Amino acid sequence: MSDAVESIPRTDDSTLRTEEMTLNMGPQHPSTHGVLRFVIRADGEVMREAVPDVGYLHRSIEKIAEKVGYHGFMPYTDRVDYVCAMFTNQGWGMACEKLGNIEVPRRGEYCRVIAAEFNRIASHLLTVGLMGMDIGAMTPFLHALREREMINDLIEELCGARLTFNYMRIGGVAWDLPPGWREKALAYLDHLEPILEEYNALFSYNQICVQRLANVAPISAEEAINYNLVGPNLRASGVKWDVRKDMPYSAYRDFDFDVPVGRGQWGTVGDSMDRYMMRIYEMRESAKILRQALTNMPDGPVLAKVVRNFRPPAGECQVRVESARGDQGWYVVSDGTGYPWRVHVRTGSFAAMGMIQKLSRGLMIADLVVLIASLDVIAPEIDR
Amino acid sequence: MQHWIDTLIAAGKFGRNPPHDLVYAIFIFVLSAVVFLGVAFPFAGIVSWVERRVWARIQSRVGPNRVGPNGSLQWLADGAKHVFKEDVIPDEADARLFKLAPYVVVLGYVLPWAVMPFSSTLILADLNVGILYFTAITALTVVGVLMAGWASDNKWSLIGGIRSAAQIISYEIPAGMSIFPVVLMTGTLSMQGIIQAQEWEPYHWFLFANPFCFVAAIVLYVSALAEGNRTPFDLPEAESELVAGFATEYSGMRYLLFFFAEWGNMFIAGALITTLYLGGWQAPHLSDNRVVMNVLQLVSFNLKVLFLVFTSMWVRGTLPRVRIDQMMSLCWKFFVPIAFLDMIGTALWVAIWPDGNLVAGYVMFALGLALTALFIQRVVYYLKRSRMEIYLHPTI
Numbered sequence: 001m002s003d004a005v006e007s008i009p010r011t012d013d014s015t016l017r018t019e020e021m022t023l024n025m026g027p028q029h030p031s032t033h034g035v036l037r038f039v040i041r042a043d044g045e046v047m048r049e050a051v052p053d054v055g056y057l058h059r060s061i062e063k064i065a066e067k068v069g070y071h072g073f074m075p076y077t078d079r080v081d082y083v084c085a086m087f088t089n090q091g092w093g094m095a096c097e098k099l100g101n102i103e104v105p106r107r108g109e110y111c112r113v114i115a116a117e118f119n120r121i122a123s124h125l126l127t128v129g130l131m132g133m134d135i136g137a138m139t140p141f142l143h144a145l146r147e148r149e150m151i152n153d154l155i156e157e158l159c160g161a162r163l164t165f166n167y168m169r170i171g172g173v174a175w176d177l178p179p180g181w182r183e184k185a186l187a188y189l190d191h192l193e194p195i196l197e198e199y200n201a202l203f204s205y206n207q208i209c210v211q212r213l214a215n216v217a218p219i220s221a222e223e224a225i226n227y228n229l230v231g232p233n234l235r236a237s238g239v240k241w242d243v244r245k246d247m248p249y250s251a252y253r254d255f256d257f258d259v260p261v262g263r264g265q266w267g268t269v270g271d272s273m274d275r276y277m278m279r280i281y282e283m284r285e286s287a288k289i290l291r292q293a294l295t296n297m298p299d300g301p302v303l304a305k306v307v308r309n310f311r312p313p314a315g316e317c318q319v320r321v322e323s324a325r326g327d328q329g330w331y332v333v334s335d336g337t338g339y340p341w342r343v344h345v346r347t348g349s350f351a352a353m354g355m356i357q358k359l360s361r362g363l364m365i366a367d368l369v370v371l372i373a374s375l376d377v378i379a380p381e382i383d384r
Numbered sequence: 385m386q387h388w389i390d391t392l393i394a395a396g397k398f399g400r401n402p403p404h405d406l407v408y409a410i411f412i413f414v415l416s417a418v419v420f421l422g423v424a425f426p427f428a429g430i431v432s433w434v435e436r437r438v439w440a441r442i443q444s445r446v447g448p449n450r451v452g453p454n455g456s457l458q459w460l461a462d463g464a465k466h467v468f469k470e471d472v473i474p475d476e477a478d479a480r481l482f483k484l485a486p487y488v489v490v491l492g493y494v495l496p497w498a499v500m501p502f503s504s505t506l507i508l509a510d511l512n513v514g515i516l517y518f519t520a521i522t523a524l525t526v527v528g529v530l531m532a533g534w535a536s537d538n539k540w541s542l543i544g545g546i547r548s549a550a551q552i553i554s555y556e557i558p559a560g561m562s563i564f565p566v567v568l569m570t571g572t573l574s575m576q577g578i579i580q581a582q583e584w585e586p587y588h589w590f591l592f593a594n595p596f597c598f599v600a601a602i603v604l605y606v607s608a609l610a611e612g613n614r615t616p617f618d619l620p621e622a623e624s625e626l627v628a629g630f631a632t633e634y635s636g637m638r639y640l641l642f643f644f645a646e647w648g649n650m651f652i653a654g655a656l657i658t659t660l661y662l663g664g665w666q667a668p669h670l671s672d673n674r675v676v677m678n679v680l681q682l683v684s685f686n687l688k689v690l691f692l693v694f695t696s697m698w699v700r701g702t703l704p705r706v707r708i709d710q711m712m713s714l715c716w717k718f719f720v721p722i723a724f725l726d727m728i729g730t731a732l733w734v735a736i737w738p739d740g741n742l743v744a745g746y747v748m749f750a751l752g753l754a755l756t757a758l759f760i761q762r763v764v765y766y767l768k769r770s771r772m773e774i775y776l777h778p779t780i
Contacts, residue, residue: 023539023540030627044546045543045547045709132704135705136615136616136704137702137704137705138439138701139442139443139701139702142443142444142445143443143444146444201766203704206703206704208616208704208706209704211706211710212705212706212707212710364707364708364709365543365625366707366708369625
């Protein structure tokens with residue numbers, strides 16, 4: 001911890017000597033989205049630098065995988081990123097299927113896509129809502145959570161859980177869609193699209209909101225690639241890269257959808273406003289995918305036959321899933337036993353976290369909150 | 385008020401030849417106790433409940449609805465809870481300043497009630513410098529907030545306190561200058577004098593007296609929001625940035641007192657604007673009975689003020705918070721020049737039409753009505769095209 005403080009370089013470039021203060025933001029701070037800590041060196045309201053200090057939420061999830069086996073690890077993956085647990089489920093499932101050469105039934109893939117895209121909408125709703133709360137407006141947050149609640153209801157009907165789903169299995173999903181669920185899901189999508197317009201009118205295009213977000217901490221495309229940003233954060237900088245489109249997995253090849261990129265209508269390309277709006281655009285695209293998936297669902301089983309004592313052949317594999325927080329990599333090494341030899345998860349929030357120190361130079365303290373919210377950093381995903 | 389006490393003394397109600405100063409002092413204590421404990425304190429409490437309900441409605445929640453009918457006694461329950469909480473004073477804090485700060489803030493809230501013109505007779509002290517006293521004494525809040533920020537010995541508190549000082553002192557200037565147009569037109573600083581210069585009809589209000597006054601009233605309203613630490617200017621206690629700003633280290637009743645003053649200050653700000661620009665207690669002359677007229681005036685005054693209080697809750701439920709540099713540039717680059725222009729414009733207006741220009745009043749009033757109609761139309765438009773009702777009938 002003291003390392004973080006010591007690593008800040010001292011700057012004496014100003015002619016007017018003012019005393020800098022070291023502020024400790026977190027781990028218990030209302031706007032750090034979980035248990036984050038920043039050591040801020042600030043001159044009044046302007047930050048010289050904010051150094052992130054991660055590790056407060058480390059639960060050794062990767063090590064647990066080596067002890068509980070392939071099937072048993074599925075519920076633990078929910079905890080890697082509890083805001084969008086479907087993607088971690090899917091990532092683990094896909095890695096095991098690749099290792100064990102298991103073919104997922106077509107309907108199973110569709111169920112996965114439906115569950116995951118609903119989860120993406122839920123996660124993005126939370127993100128845009130939290131952005132509202134972080135810049136001081138409670139109403140958008142509660143309106144967004146109201147909509148998210150309905151998705152939680154839908155997913156609860158689907159798999160019995162509202163946050164840590166444990167819906168997917170190696171070789172497919174645990175249950176087929178319940179009767180009548182499809183109609184409810186379509187009704188929700190009809191409801192969602194006007195709501196996004198209303199949300200934009202209420203909050204996104206509000207002049208104060210635009211002024212708070214536009215031109216704050218812009219990231220150029222080159223920088224974003226160098227710092228390994230992924231997902232919406234990368235696309236906001238104008239890089240058109242989406243794993244669903246560029247390296248199609250699951251059933252994503254069947255759907256027609258766009259990959260929105262940041263254009264910088266409000267300020268610079270890749271500023272906080274672009275990153276924020278990226279979530280709104282992606283919700284629309286997700287709704288598009290969901291409509292197609294729900295209408296064109298094939299019949300058949302949802303779960304492939306996988307032996308209970310699952311022992312994939314020795315080898316290693318790497319799969320990538322486009323999670324709500326971007327390209328999520330699962331690296332699994334098998335030694336032929338019933339337990340993985342090594343598991344590693346590469347998450348979007350961790351990469352975003354690495355960039356905060358550079359971006360924070362010269363920002364104001366209020367902007368740091370905006371920056372964290374716009375990068376959509378979720379603490380459990382950083383530390384795992 | 386003094387006149388009334390004098391007549392009571394002359395009538396021998398307090399014995400023969402009572403010491404006048406003592407009688408005055410007793411009356412001051414009793415009346416201020418009645419006003420503070422009977423009006424000011426319950427008002428702040430009830431406003432806290434109303435605000436939470438209004439806010440909840442805006443956010444499609446329910447809000448507090450358990451204690452008393454519709455939760456209307458929630459503020460009493462909260463107050464009782466806070467009184468019984470431990471009063472934590474941090475080791476490193478400057479204990480004396482730390483303890484004193486909430487009282488200074490509350491003082492800034494209760495003292496303006498002395499010149500609050502509820503009706504033509506219901507006013508504690510009709511000072512001849514009433515409006516000056518009003519603005520001066522409300523600025524006391526900043527002293528308390530700065531004190532709290534400094535004494536807490538917490539960097540977040542300190543930033544909150546400094547922000548508050550910068551904000552309130554800056555916005556005092558446009559707020560103060562937005563008062564000048566009215567003073568120029570009436571030639572008096574007394575609250576009652578200003579109200580008596582207006583009539584109950586809206587086109588006789590100073591809001592519509594001339595275009596400069598209209599702008600000045602808006603500047604005053606926004607500045608009052610900023611001085612009361614209300615959204616979008618609630619930077620001193622910005623909970624997402626500064627934890628709880630200057631109040632971070634406070635707990636129990638002392639913590640409550642800050643927010644108590646904040647809720648109450650909405651009324652104070654509303655009363656100031658009502659007095660200056662919305663005709664104060666002026667009510668239609670329906671009866672010759674003094675009591676009936678006073679009640680009418682009381683209702684008229686309170687309706688206007690409560691409307692402004694409601695607007696401030698509405699704004700709080702809608703807008704995000706501005707950044708500190710945006711807030712300062714809004715003040716110094718826009719409001720201060722505009723306020724200056726208003727002052728000069730009104731001075732010229734008064735020089736040309738010393739007795740006012742009623743035609744301008746009618747035109748401005750019509751414009752005001754048109755603006756209101758436009759606003760209502762916008763709101764109705766959004767209400768109509770807003771979401772359809774959906775209920776997914778969750779099975780579990």
